Amino acid sequence: xxxxxxxxxTGTFVGVLLLEAAIIAVLWLVGRIFQ
Amino acid sequence: VTxxxxxxxxxxxxxxxxxxxxxxxxxxxxxxxFLGNRSLPWWAVGLSVMATQMSAVTLVGTTGQxxxxxxxxxxxxxxxxxxxxxxxxxxxxxFHRAKVYTAYEYLERRFDVRTRSLASxxxxxxRAFSLxxxxxxxxxxxxxxxxxxxxxxxxxxxxxxxxxxxxxGVQAVAWTDVKQMFVVVFGMSAAVVVLLYGIxxxxxxxxxxxxxxxxxxxxxxxxxxDPRETYTVWSGMLGxxxxxxxxxxxxxxxxxxxxxxxxxxxxxxxLLMSAWVKIPLQLLILTTGVLVFVFYLxxxxxxxxNRVYDARVKSGPHASEYAALxxxxxxxxxxxxAAAERNDREAFLAGDSRVLDIRTxxxxxxxxxxxxxxxxxxxxxxxxxxxxxxxxxxxxLMIAAIFAAxxxxxxxxxxxxxxxTIVDFYSRHFVRNASDAHYLAASKFATLCxxxxxxxxxMYSANQGSLIEVVNRYGSxxxxxxxxxxxxxxxxxRATAAGAFWGLIAGMVVVLIxxxxxxIAFLWHNPIGAAVVVVVGLAVSRMSPSAPDAD
Numbered sequence: 001x002x003x004x005x006x007x008x009x010t011g012t013f014v015g016v017l018l019l020e021a022a023i024i025a026v027l028w029l030v031g032r033i034f035q
Numbered sequence: 036v037t038x039x040x041x042x043x044x045x046x047x048x049x050x051x052x053x054x055x056x057x058x059x060x061x062x063x064x065x066x067x068x069f070l071g072n073r074s075l076p077w078w079a080v081g082l083s084v085m086a087t088q089m090s091a092v093t094l095v096g097t098t099g100q101x102x103x104x105x106x107x108x109x110x111x112x113x114x115x116x117x118x119x120x121x122x123x124x125x126x127x128x129x130f131h132r133a134k135v136y137t138a139y140e141y142l143e144r145r146f147d148v149r150t151r152s153l154a155s156x157x158x159x160x161x162r163a164f165s166l167x168x169x170x171x172x173x174x175x176x177x178x179x180x181x182x183x184x185x186x187x188x189x190x191x192x193x194x195x196x197x198x199x200x201x202x203x204g205v206q207a208v209a210w211t212d213v214k215q216m217f218v219v220v221f222g223m224s225a226a227v228v229v230l231l232y233g234i235x236x237x238x239x240x241x242x243x244x245x246x247x248x249x250x251x252x253x254x255x256x257x258x259x260x261d262p263r264e265t266y267t268v269w270s271g272m273l274g275x276x277x278x279x280x281x282x283x284x285x286x287x288x289x290x291x292x293x294x295x296x297x298x299x300x301x302x303x304x305x306l307l308m309s310a311w312v313k314i315p316l317q318l319l320i321l322t323t324g325v326l327v328f329v330f331y332l333x334x335x336x337x338x339x340x341n342r343v344y345d346a347r348v349k350s351g352p353h354a355s356e357y358a359a360l361x362x363x364x365x366x367x368x369x370x371x372x373a374a375a376e377r378n379d380r381e382a383f384l385a386g387d388s389r390v391l392d393i394r395t396x397x398x399x400x401x402x403x404x405x406x407x408x409x410x411x412x413x414x415x416x417x418x419x420x421x422x423x424x425x426x427x428x429x430x431x432l433m434i435a436a437i438f439a440a441x442x443x444x445x446x447x448x449x450x451x452x453x454x455x456t457i458v459d460f461y462s463r464h465f466v467r468n469a470s471d472a473h474y475l476a477a478s479k480f481a482t483l484c485x486x487x488x489x490x491x492x493x494m495y496s497a498n499q500g501s502l503i504e505v506v507n508r509y510g511s512x513x514x515x516x517x518x519x520x521x522x523x524x525x526x527x528x529r530a531t532a533a534g535a536f537w538g539l540i541a542g543m544v545v546v547l548i549x550x551x552x553x554x555i556a557f558l559w560h561n562p563i564g565a566a567v568v569v570v571v572g573l574a575v576s577r578m579s580p581s582a583p584d585a586d
Contacts, residue, residue, distance in 0.1 A: 009124070009303070016116045016310045023314055024113070024268075027106070027255040034248025 036181070036422055036430055043431030047218070048438060051211045052195045058210045059203030065474045068204035069136055069454045070295050075206070077301035079213050081308030083447070084283075084292045085316070086212030088309075089219065090444030091173030091437045094320065099413030101324025105252030109321055110266045111558070112314050114276030118283060119310035123303040126284045129525055131299045136458045138290040138521070145524040147532035148463070153539055154520055155459035157513045158287055159452060163485065166448045167492025172414075173441045174493060177434075179343045180418040189493045196442040197486035200449050201479050205295055208446040215436070215443040222436040223319055225429050226421070230326040233424070237333040237376060246332060246375055250387055252325050265556040274558030277565055281514035283309075285521050288451035327420050332375050334424070338364045338394060340415035344401045351404040357397065364393045445489065453482040512550060515561035516542030519568020527569075531576040538572025 062068045075083075100108050135141050139158065143151035170192060178188040199207045234243050247253050257267040264270065283289045283306065296302035338361055339345045348357045371386030394412070401410050421433045457478045466473070520539050523530035530538075546564040549555055555563075 012307055013120045016120060016307065019311065020113070020116050020314065023318070024256065027109070030244075031248075031254040031256055034244045034253045035251070 036434070037427050039427050040431030040434065043428065044435045044438065047432075047435035048191075048195055051214055051439060051442070052199050054214070055199035055203050055207035055211045059199075059207045062204040062206060063475070064471050065457075065478060066136075067206070068475055068478055069291070069450070069458070071204070071206040071209065073295060074297055075209055075295045077296055077304040078308070079209055080292055080296045080302065080305035082216045083209040083212035083295075084289060084305055085309055085313065086215045086219075086440075086443045087288055087292060087447035088282075088313075088444070089216075089316075089440060090169050091177075091441035092169065092444075094219065094223075094437055094440050095173060095176050095414055095417055097317070097320050098324035098327065098417035099415070101252070101321040102328045102416045103413045105247070105250075105325060106255035106318070106321050107257060107266050109255050109314065109317055110257065110268055110271035111275055112317050113268065113271035114273065115279045115313050116310040117272075118276050118279035119306045121280060122284050123306050125525060126290075126521070127293060127302045127306065128299045130290060130294060131296075131302055136294070137287050137455050138285055139287070139455065139459050142520065142524060142535070143463075146530075146535045150520065150532060150535045150539065151459060152464075153536065154285075154517060155455050157517060157539075157543070158285075159455055161513045162286070162288060162448055162452055163488060164492060166445055166452065166485075166489040169445045169448065170441060170489055170493035173437060176414050176418055177437065179341055179415060180422055181434075182343075186494055189490055192438060192441045192445070193486060193490045193493075196446050196449070197483060197490075200446045201453075201482040201486065204478075205291060205450050208443070208450050209292070209295060211439070211446060212443045215439040218432065218436045218439055220316070220319075222429070222433045223323055226425065226433065227319070227323055227326060229425055229429070230323065230330050233330050233334065234326065242378065243326075243329045245378075245380075246383065247325050247329050249380055249384060250328075252328060262559050263554045263556055265558065270556055270558040274556070274561055277515055277518060277561035278558060281518035281561055281565070285517040286451075286514070287455050288448045291451050291454060292447065324417065327416060330420070330424075333372060335365075335368060337419065338397050339401065340412050340419045341401075341410075342415075342419075344405060344407075344410065348397075348400050348404045353400045353404055357400050360393055360397050360400070364390070364397075367393055449482060449486055449489065452485040453478055456481045456485070512546055512560065513543060513564075515546060515564020515566075516568050518561065519565040519572065522565060522569055523572045527573065529576055530572050531579050533579040534572040534574070534576030537575045538568040538570075541571040542568035 062071075064072075066072055097108060130138065130141065133141050133144070137155065139151045139155040142154055170189060174185055174188040174192060177183070178185045181188070183191075199211065231240075234240075238246070244253065257264065258269075259267055260269050261267065262270075293302040293305050296305055337345065339348075348354065367386060367389040371383060371390055374382035374386050398410060398412060402408055418437070422430060425433060457474060461477055461481070462469070462474055466477075516539055519542050520535050523535050523538065542564045545567045546560050549563055550557070550560055
């Protein structure tokens with residue numbers, strides 16, 4: 001089965017998810033301000 | 036389009052062909068031809084993954100969508116980063132350790148040959164026709180913009196692409212993809228600079244955002260849970276997640292990209308590059324479309340961007356009506372521009388809806404004149420902007436980028452079609468135990484044949500709907516079901532060969548019914564297909580007495 005991710009990979013995963021959350025937050029904010 | 040621009044296009048196309056062939060060293064064996072001897076660096080694989088997904092349809096169709104409806108298409112990609120994370124810890128190490136050439140090869144090891152053959156067949160059918168669309172969609176637009184015939188345009192895209200793909204194999208494809216990504220990002224960034232320069236001559240940046248926002252184009256997120264709505268946060272997060280899992284995990288055109296990486300670690304990194312970059316890159320493309328909208332608030336746009344249809348209506352039976360509409364259009368544009376400049380929101384919105392109304396009436400006249408019921412003008416917006424508003428040199432670069440995008444997306448798909456044909460069918464069912472040289476020659480011949488087939492499909496494909504959705508819709512009919520089979524294969528131990536086979540068939544049937552008999556939006560077809568395959572597959576496995584190994 002699949003190999004377990006090491007800590008560096010886990011860090012990358014968290015970073016990716018944080019970036020996506022930040023993008024969604026910015027898009028939401030831009031949509032609210034300029035409507 | 037000046038001679039300088041044409042020279043740039045020619046030099047660029049010649050360069051990618053020559054360099055593609057030059058880099059195809061080590062392709063004198065099948066593993067080199069199909070998998071680049073599993074030796075490519077992660078960044079090249081990562082760029083190749085993105086380039087294969089970013090076709091000319093993405094450049095032309097996405098900017099057009101953003102011009103007309105704004106940023107909301109970005110939601111389509113919300114599932115992608117999560118899908119990449121899931122794939123990089125599940126499928127990537129799995130396929131690399133299994134040393135397979137195709138994703139479907141693994142299905143025979145886990146289940147049986149009929150599941151493998153059915154999955155490969157579904158891929159071949161779906162991908163062969165979508166390759167036709169990948170080629171047809173930009174060809175239709177490019178031919179209308181440049182005044183070429185459709186056949187000539189398909190020819191110009193297909194000949195170099197088939198040449199370097201069939202001779203150079205996957206390495207030629209990958210290195211062409213790398214160049215394409217640089218050209219696309221540079222070209223789009225330059226277009227944004229030109230757009231901003233043009234807009235800032237009339238209004239401030241904040242005012243430009245207000246104008247785009249007033250028309251709803253900056254409202255990227257839709258939190259409503261309505262399965263009939265194509266793009267919402269939920270359809271992107273969940274439907275998009277399943278689509279991306281299926282596309283990057285089960286579609287040979289993507290799996291083959293990361294099978295060329297040197298190691299599991301590098302293959303993972305190549306996928307995670309998309310997880311980081313894809314949404315920002317897509318936002319760049321969508322923002323460009325929105326900026327084109329704002330740009331044309333202050334510059335006079337044509338009433339219809341498709342100049343071929345424009346000319347046909349002008350010389351057709353509705354010419355006088357069309358001329359009257361053009362006069363109204365000019366007045367409406369002036370009113371909208373004046374309102375935008377004096378920051379009068381109500382008058383601006385009234386002017387914008389009048390412009391939209393006139394364009395809708397003009398499109399109706401096109402439909403009546405040409406009989407083309409699926410006419411959509413948005414796909415011509417960005418190419419029109421490129422050819423009429425960009426400075427000399429940049430026009431050539433952007434046209435080259437569109438050609439290159441068409442070629443590199445289809446090159447990857449073509450290589451995958453040939454690989455699946457040879458590995459999953461020819462060497463499995465027809466000619467077993469032949470020499471490597473024999474399979475290599477057969478592989479090159481298969482690449483050539485699929486290339487020619489795609490060209491024929493491209494020439495006969497109808498121009499339907501907004502281009503990008505057409506391609507994605509084709510995929511969503513079978514992607515979810517394919518994903519379901521791989522979930523059964525990799526994540527369950529109880530699934531049997533019979534379960535996988537009948538589950539796959541049940542998934543396809545249900546998705547076809549859902550697609551044609553219900554209003555459920557296409558992104559939801561993916562989780563539905565996957566769920567049906569898993570549920571039916573496990574149920575049949577429970578009923579069938581044989582253990583997985585015995586199948």
